[in-house]
Amino acid sequence: MSLSTPETVGGQTAAGITTSLNKGGKPDVAGRVIGVLLLLALLGSLLILLTLVVDLINRSWSVWADGAGDFLSGPLNSSDASQAGVWQGIKGTLQLMVVVVVAAFPLGIACAVYLEEYAGKSRLARFTRLNVRNLAGVPSIVYGLLGLALFVQTFNLGRTVWAGGLALSALVLPIVVITASEALRAVPASVREGAFGVGATRWEVTRHHVVPAATPGILTGVVLSLARAAGEAAPILLVGAATGLLRTGSQSFWEQLGSSFTAMPVIIFSYARQPGEDFRALTAAASLVLLVVIVLMNAVAIWLRNRYQRQW
């Protein structure tokens, strides 16, 4: 008997029939075992995450109990735990992210559009794709060295947000290119063909049909790479993020982009190196803050993706 012809047979759905057929035959043991194993894998991952969060909250409890306001608004101070806070780190991380958004994303998305829509299957395009994939696997500290040599010294940007942000941009650029490429490739060929069919130019097809259709995927990739950049310590440490004390005084936003900076991962690193119970609690608290910042970024990613989701 075929299950595919009518949607219901004698008032029974296809799924219902399958179930009743299976009941008559041998039970689906392998399916159930796999189902349980997959569930365990999921629960295991969630348990690790839960343990981490609970442990961080537990270790940092004294910091929140003593007044979260002082901690959240305090400066980087790796000597006196009572004065130490994370405000400079939150600010620095957001400033770095602004540079990454401005520098890496337009460039990365443009690269992806070129590779997917314009370059075709030329030797150069294949070579470029291969290299981009390899670059995405280069350890982040190497990008730190690049940032130090190129942005800090050659371009003479100094130990500034600009240099740190550009080093992070170089780090996430290949990831942006790859995720944006995947998103563009996932747009059905029929969309392009339909547009070409009514006489649109390549630019019109790309601009009005392919890129808008790929936007959810591109945005997801973009924000995930932003979260990656926000969590990196090694590159910006090499570029010269402040580790001891940072007070930015009354500098304006633009002045701050051109002066000393620090970031959340660097603050965690600085506090973790200090001896004493106080700094242990501060390290956990700073980790929690970074976690919240990154979760918020991911939430934005999900929101944006859902906002632009299209059904085919």
Next chain:
Amino acid sequence: MNTPKRRILAGALALALVAAACGDDDDSSSDTTAAEDESSGSSDVSGSIFVSGSSTVEPISIAVGNEFADQNPGVAITVEGPGTGDGFAKFCNGETDVSDASRPIKAEEIENCEANGIEFIELEVAVDGLSVITSTANDAVECLSFVDLYALLGPDATGVDNWSGATDAADTIGATVTDLGTPNTPFPDAPLTVTAPGEESGTFDSFVEIVIESGGDELGVEGANVRPDYTASPNDNVIIEGIAANDTSLGWIGFAFVEENLDSVKPLQVDGGAGCVEPTTETIASGEFPIARSLYIYISVPALESNEALAPFVDFYINEGITTLVGTGEGQVPYVPLNEDSLATTVSVWDNRETGTRDGG
């Protein structure tokens, strides 16, 4: 979907980030600043100051810098501590305004500075004193000379797990080396357990440089180091606990921590060639206690001319900073404050803007 709406939303993330980062242009700790200003009177000094150098001096510069920034909201300050040598490299390259140092500047570093036209002012700011410690239950040992310490903790002591095992070594060294104190042998027949700071610590470096290397130099041992087989910890409290837990333990630690833990550890007298000296705030500040070293800051003269915030910062550093923020009190950095003479020298060197080094070269 209509395009303009989508375009607006597409920038939402970027805009949100810009807004968030823009929204805090004012001083990060405006609350405390406002409170400080009422008491000390606000100042209109502005500029940015970059301090680098010794990680030993870093806590002093952080404490002073933080206080100065509270009182002068127009000043941006960055402090880091990559090490004295790295600090001087940056300093002589004109990258930093102030260089922290746990030793006087070396001749080759001065040449490096001169090559780049960087004149400097050398200011002593505090004294870093170490204490050799044992358990309060240890009555058998009262004083150790540098010779004893070399025999007990030096490279040749590796594997020695009983105090008495180092007696012969101390006698042998004492017979040839005469200016590092006399051996206090025989050592007791008791287990020797050593707990001390690990290699990453500035206190480790200080001990090696002052005690072990001076012994090694006399004996012709190149690059003598501490025996590797001891319990190392970066945490001073763990070291104190380790010393207290064993009746016949031995170790060393920053003097400030000993003062706070006199009920659990006993500081030993140390003979550096001039007899046994008890470590006290006075003997360390005066240099009488042999395991002590001066901590310095070096001020860049070109930076003084170009950076108007630097002179007020140094004024604050030596006139208020080191007199109120160094010591063993709550919120103070645990080093030994300068004695009156040294402080007077520091102040006069600064007031007269005397360049060059007095202690180094």
